[in-house]
Amino acid sequence: MSSLRAKLGRQCLPALPLLALAMPPATAQDAPAQKVYGRTPAESSPPAWPQPVRAARGAPNILLIMTDDVGFGSSSTFGGPVPTPTFDALAKAGLRYNQFNTTAICSPTRASLLTGRNPQAVGMGYVANWATGYDGYNSVIPKSAGTMAQILKENGYNTAMIGKGHVTPEWEMSRAGPFDRWPTGLGFEYFYGFLGADSSMAEPNLVENINPVTPPADPRYHLERDLADHAIGWIDSQHAAAPDKPFLLYYATGTAHAPNQPPADWLKKFRGRFDAGWDVLRAETVARQKKLGVIPPGTDDAPHPGTLPRWDSLTPDRKRLYARYMEAYAASLAYADEQIGRVIQKLRDNGELDNTLIIYIQGDNGASAEGSFDGKLFEQSALSGVREDPSYALAHIDEIGTKDAYNLMPGGWGWAMNAPFPWAKRYGSHFGGTRNGMVIAWPGHIEDAGGLRSQFHHVSDIMPTILEAAGVKAPEILDGVPQQPITGISMAYSFRARDAPSRRTVQVSAMAQNLSIYKDGWVAATAPMATPWERTPPPPVPLDQRTWQLYDTRSDFSEAHDVAAANPRKLEALKESFWAEAALSNILPIHGSEGGQKGRPDPNEGRTNFVYSAPVSHIPESAAPALIGRSFAITAKLGIAAEGGKGVIVAQGGRFGGYSLFFDRGRIAFTYNLTPAHMTRIVAPAPLAAGAHVVGLDFAMDRAAPTSGATVMLTVDGKAVAQGRVERTFAQVVSHTEDFDIGMDLVSPVDPAAYDSAASRFNGPLDRVEVTIR
Incomplete structure (x- = not known):
């Protein structure tokens, strides 16, 4: 018996009772009657599988496109100087909308677009970077405001988002999450892009779903081409897997927000095209707009702002410098339009174009005047509180439009490209900030292809338009959460009815304390407290003392004529309506963002000591040691390899602002990059010998306040090896685009003259890095 068991074991058979092995197999007659519980298969209903939710028969694909910081008068489609042939072609196949309105700034427009509600109703009353602790302004989109992506996904659509997000609270951007308000938490099954306000085109800080990506x-490399490639790749894979399943693709370019960094060959195409200046450019744009019919023939151009210099008053050097900024902007927008065209061509190649609703919104607000008088070679200068010297920019003029500049054009160009309206981005009071060109194309659903629609619409109207086209009803409860009313109004009625009256009769706006209300063709608006071209901004004016203007846009399309003095009763009635609507839309209290950060959720609240035991990357500033206005020390226990120390120990930020503790030809070094024009490097005189060492940095502020100067000391094994001064420190953030890294400096280098990001990894053991805030 033991030999049989051993034999069976060697044959790897399961252990069975030996009696069973010795007995012959039972016959059917020998088998005992089997007791059956319930119905037999013959008595049951046919088997049935749970079925996935399917979209309505004939439901269209949705391609939703939004560019960034593009004024009404920028694109050729709406009379502007920048050729946008993709936009033009869609306009010929579809409809142009000349009374489409956004919120005057990035995050609120995007939140309103996705949720179909006014921005303050979903917590996005200002950009997510500068949220405040009021319900309408905390940057936390509530679960009661489900997005179009969530709703369509629940109704049989695939969903993807490519490009700029800018709707995630900053304190939720780390790998610790939560991820509810990342794009993948807002209903998008796939995301590729950046979470913040803007990004370098050459060295972007990207995320794929929730994971960092290094280009x-x-x-x-160019970001806009990369975004188009990923959009095309997603369309291909989705079509291959389920060609009959409709999709929502939200495609949000980084262009034309700063930095304007087009490919070099595109930049060359625009050389010399703006030498006539912004006054001539605006006048030519208004004339083309009338010829194209995108503004009424009798429209007067809005008055020239008195604080904006006339082009003819500028010196030849200033003209040359300012024109170069505009060349970079125009080339960027034209190139982005071409990349959008590649995505649309993919739909044509796949045979999907005829069943695709395309909504192309040219800008999330008006063109920017944030470049003020001179433009900025580095957008970061404003965040760091430094005023750029135009002579420095002129000496670096050939860097404008390249990866070495984070350029923002002078505000005069922003004013010109918002023609024929007054003011610019951030001014929620006037159409220069809120009016954007839009085209909708949908084969078979538009009667007069190439037509113009002049009904008054708001960005919150996009979501209900898409839901109606998809045959989807907005749910009262989504994922178990009762939903806020959708205040957007579907625009689908306008597809076939050219002259139908506008179904939106009222729209309230409040952005950066610039207020307005549209009602039945009339607009009441606060006069701006300050313009982008004042060297010294005037003191704030209390809300109850603000001047209000009145426009009858039924006859004054461009808000060129303030008729408040002739219609005092009308103005007072509209002001009363504004405050009533503001209360309903969660706009109150109206306030500035200054000082509103106190008490903001902070994953590091109370921490003054940070210890890292291994290399780590992509820690966003909200989760990194908070060093603004504070003294700190860094201590690193590490090993130097035989060939000498190479790479980065600690870095935060990148090419356009940050700090880095690293090795320069084997010597310990520290660079403080306020901007590339304000960079300090401190280097020890001799390389470190091979073996174990403790490297230290002591950063002692003159006073505990942002922008204060500081004394820096480098130590090795407790002994000082170098010392220096940083005369001015960061004012608000270290970097609004790049992260905190240990053992490397990814995305872009803090000190480009010393090392490249691709070769920045420290080459020895990094046992412990400790950051202590004092």
């Missing part, structure tokens, strides 16, 4: 170190 290839290729001098030919």
Whole structure:
């Protein structure tokens, strides 16, 4: 018996009772009657599988496109100087809308677009970077405001988002999450892009779903081409897997927000095209707009702002410098339009174009005047509180439009490209901030292709338009949460009815304390407290003392004529309506963002000591040691390899602002990059010998306040090896685009003259890095 068991074991058979092995198999007659519980298969209903939710028969694909910081008068489609042939072609196949309105700034427009509600109703009363602790302004989109992506996904659509997010609270951007308000938490099954306000085109800080992505170190790399490639790749894979399943693709370019960094060959195309200046450019744009019919023939151009210099008053050097900024902006927008065209061509190649609703919104607000008088070679200068010297920019003029500049054009160009309206981005009071060109194309659903629609619409109207086209009803409860009313109004009625009266009769706006209300063709608006061109901004004016203006846009399309003095009763009635609507829309209290950060959720609240036991990357500033206005020390226990120390120990930020503790030819070094024009490097005189060492940095502020100067000391094994001064420190943030890294400096280098990001990894053991805030 033991030999049989051993034999069976060697044959790897399961252990069975030996009696069973010795007995012959039972016959059917020998088998005992089987007791059956319930019905037999023959008595049951046919088997049935749970079925996935399917979209309505004939439901269209949705391609929703939004560019960034593009004024009404920028694109050729709406009379502007920048050729946008993709936009033009869609306009010929679809409809142009000349009374479409956004919120005057990025995050609120995007939140309103996705949720179909006014921005303060969903917590996004200002940009997510500068949230405040009021319900309408905390940057936390509530679960009671489900997005179009969530709703369509629940109704049989695939969903993807490519490009700029800018709707995630800053304190939720780390790998610790939560991820509810990342794009993948807002209903998008796939995301590729950046979470913040803007990004370098050459060295972007990207995320795929919830994971950081490092683009290839290729001098030919460009973010807009990369975004288009990923959009095309997603369309291909979705079509291959389920060609009959409709999709929502939300495609949000980084262009034309700063930095304007087009490919070099595109930049060359625009050389010399803006030498006539912004006054001539605006006048030419208004004339083309009338010829194209995108503004009424009798429209007067809004008055020239008195604080904006006339182009003819500028010196030749200033003209040359300012024109170069505009060349970079125009080339960027034209290139982005071409990349959008590649995505649309993919739909044509796949045979999907005829069943695709395309909504192309040219800008999330008006063109920017944030470049003020001179423009900015580095957008970060404003965040760091430094005023750029135009002579420095002139000496670096050939860097404008390249990866070495984070350029923002002078505000005069922003004013010109918002023609024919007054003011610019951030001014929620006037159409220069809120009016954007839009085209909708949908084969078979538009009667007069190439037509114009002049009904008054708001960005919150996009979501209900898409839901109606998809045959989807907005749910009262989504994922178990009762939903807020959708205040957007579907625009689908306008597809076939050219002259139908506008179904939106009232719209309230409040952005950066610039207020307005539209009602039945009339607009009441506060006069701006300050313009972008005042060297010294005037003191704030209390709300109850603000001047209000009145426009009858039924006859004054461009808000060129303030008729408040002739219609005092009308103005007072509209002001009363504004306050009533503001209360309903969660706009109150109206306030500035200054000082509103106190008490903001902070994953590091109370921490003054940070210890890292291994290399780590992509820690956003909200989760990194908070060093603004504070003294700190860094201590690193590490090993130096035989060939000498190489790479980065600690870095935060990148090419356009940050700090880095690293090795320079084996010597310990520290660079403080306020901007590339304000950079300090401190280097020890001798390389470190091979073996174990403790490297230290002591950063002692003159006073505990942002912008204060500081004394810096480098130590090795407790002994001082170098000392220096940083005359001015960061004012608000270290970097609004790049992260905190240990053992490397990814995305872009803090000190480009010393090392490249691709070769920035420390080459020895990094046992412990400790950051202590004092």
